[in-house]
Amino acid sequence: MSTPTLPIADTRQVARAAGRLIAADRRAAAAILLLNVLAAVAALGAPYLLGRIIDAVTGPRAAARIDLLAGAVLLCALAQTLLARWALLLGYRFGERTAARIRIGFLSRALSLPASVIERVPPGDLAARGTTDVDAIAGTLRDVLPGAFVAGIHLVFLLAAVLVLDPLLGLSGLLGLFGIVITGRWYLRRARNAYLEEGAANSELAEELAATAAGARTIEAFRLHRSRLAVGRAAIARTRRSRLATLRLRSVYFPVAEGSYNIPVVLVLLIGGLLYRGDRITLGTVVAAALYLRQLIGPMDTILIWLEQLQSSSASFARVEGLAAVPAAPATATAAPGSDRIEVKGVRYAYPGGPDVLHDVDLTVQPGERLAIVGLSGAGKSTLGRLLAGVDRPHTGAVTVGGVAVAELPPDLLRRQVVLVTQEHHVFRETVRDNLMVPASDDRLAEALRTVGADWARDLDTDLGEHPLTGAQAQQLALARVLLADPHTVILDEATALLDPRAARVAERALAAVLHNRTVIAIAHRLQTAHDADRIAVMDAGRIIELGTHDDLITHGGPYAKLWRQWHG
Known part of the structure; x- marks a missing residue:
């Protein structure tokens, strides 16, 4: 793709x-x-x-x-x-x-x-x-x-x-x-495409440099230096070729025109x-x-x-x-959902240019329920989470909340209904107050930070550009945003997977405070999360193959029971 x-x-x-x-x-x-x-x-x-x-x-x-x-x-x-x-x-x-x-x-x-x-x-x-x-x-x-x-x-x-x-x-x-006119026409016919290629090459180089810098620890751990250097050199070579192409155009155009x-x-x-x-x-x-x-x-x-x-x-x-x-995401819903009930009916979905990754998925999530979605990598868990959060639209079928299609809700109304919390949490080079991104009183902002255990954020005017946060602190900041947004449903897509065990425990305690009295849909590899859920949906090859409580699925002895034994073994 x-x-x-x-x-x-x-x-x-x-x-x-x-x-x-x-x-x-x-x-x-x-x-x-x-x-x-x-x-x-x-x-x-x-x-x-x-x-x-x-x-x-x-x-x-x-x-x-x-x-x-x-x-x-x-x-x-x-x-x-x-x-x-x-x-x-x-x-x-x-x-x-x-x-x-x-x-x-x-x-x-x-x-x-x-x-x-x-x-x-x-x-x-x-x-x-x-x-x-x-x-x-x-x-x-x-x-x-x-x-x-x-x-x-x-x-x-x-x-x-x-x-x-x-x-x-x-x-x-x-x-x-007349000579200047002919040379100018020759130059203009070629210049736009040449400069567009130079811009695209600059974008690719910026992307590769950013990816290499962000993944420095992974590159060090898996000894990927040579492959990343090869990719970087290829991007630099493309940038060099594009700049030489525009230089050749100028080296012909200017001498002839000035002569x-x-x-x-x-x-x-x-x-x-x-x-x-x-x-x-x-x-x-x-x-x-x-x-x-x-x-x-x-x-x-x-x-x-x-x-x-x-x-x-x-x-x-x-x-x-x-x-x-870029076409704006259509938001045709004008009325707020009638309830917090989430329904998935006959959903199929494929990424652009690829085969279907979800096949005829049906699921109902009751208000206040804690649902865990588990399965092997590539089973379609995160894709289903994106559909539930309104990030993507199903190709067939429907994903609704209170009878209204989730993806058709306007962004401001959608984020009051469903919020997706992923592994990545961005921290802006602004103050703590600006990073919370919600127009609220200082007392309310401070209360949200205390609820998620962010004791480090005593001063809302602290510049986070000058005082970088740890992974756990960034997680707490993201959870405080969720708490201030006050959605009825929170989707957790491996929200603590990138944290070390100690930081993960701190983040999970903060999660417990945020998720109180809310509908929770947790996508996780850690089956302890599934053990504590009201129901568990097991996915494989884009389908829900099992659905039930932890005890029922263990008794049934199917795929979930096998996963549980492997996780404990």
Whole structure:
């Protein structure tokens, strides 16, 4: 079964997202556009006036006219500088506000992703999108886009000025830019895919590094150094190949484009010289046209240098915006369940691209009952637990609570009904209060911590980033969250399996306090948990093959009795 990945937005989706960001700050965008247009108009004055100065040298009252025109050149340069600086200031502010909107939007989308998606997508991919890609977009909006926007408007106005000055000279200049256009099209056709591959390679590398760091003890215990090094080297090799591919594109694009800068000026001087000799145009007009085209080097250089960053950030934007393409989990239930009774009827389920792992499962859990689900690894215990918690939906059949499909409950209502507690418990680099994630009074938060035996959490403002928790303490924090959420049903999927025996005993005492008067569905390999349950469901190959009390199943002498003997033997 292939590893699922988050989608990538296409160019239309990215364009629509960019349009929404501009519309959200339309006044600033309009002001930036207006100021850039005015700055570009002011920049057109100097070359034209210099051409007139050349023509004025041979005319009457040359000195007075030259002084007047020189003053006008100075005013145009001053106006261009002030307007461009103002536009850049507004552009930087616009970029920072827009980058903040992108970050907030990404976080909101990531938090609203269905649990089934979050658990199956490699965390390195999501982390790379939320850090490297978002930072690339923010940097582009702050540093690249304002300058590129100014250069683009300046470029258009310069070309228009040459065409207005003399259409034939203008066409000659445009013809000289043909090489840059061809090279640009060649680059743009290849750049997006190359940068998307580079982003995917970065995600894979981040995932492998995170997995190796997280499993360092396991790697040490089982001597898996060579295999992890091989995987890491493969990820690094892919990253290197992807970066060399984008480097090859730049190494072709930049030299060819920069070598084409002087072609328009050369053509204008040659054709302008011929026209001047034929008295078709004045020398000042030729000089003005050449100066206009010479001024193209500045904005063209800016655009060419930043075009690579724009392509890179465009690929990053496509990856960030790809989260919007993840379908939200449908939640059609509008009414709260009528009771706490959980029913599983004729359920079949298969993971994407794989065979069925659950086959015609039927089960009823009464309110307040303690049910243990046992079986060998791969029997389907955890999968059934995910269906009971509403993380996944059955392909056929139904999983309901109080007559309402569990997976159709809105997230806030679902978590007041059923909570899944697994082996993994995340601790945020925030205070104890923030980690509990429930808006409640300090007294209620402290009471929940005392109930689960978290005596270490006396100060709710303790920063857990500076004071890391042990596994048992993280477990207690997770159980305090469960207690504050106050669900009627708690599903325990090997909740203490990763703890050492002493920490497990502490966590189990905390569990007993949390689970008082609640429905408990425990998925466990430790059969002592099953011994204390009201009923035991034995699973094998995706089916419930036995169901009853501990004593009844032992008396029956079936698969559970065999498991019990093996566990004690």
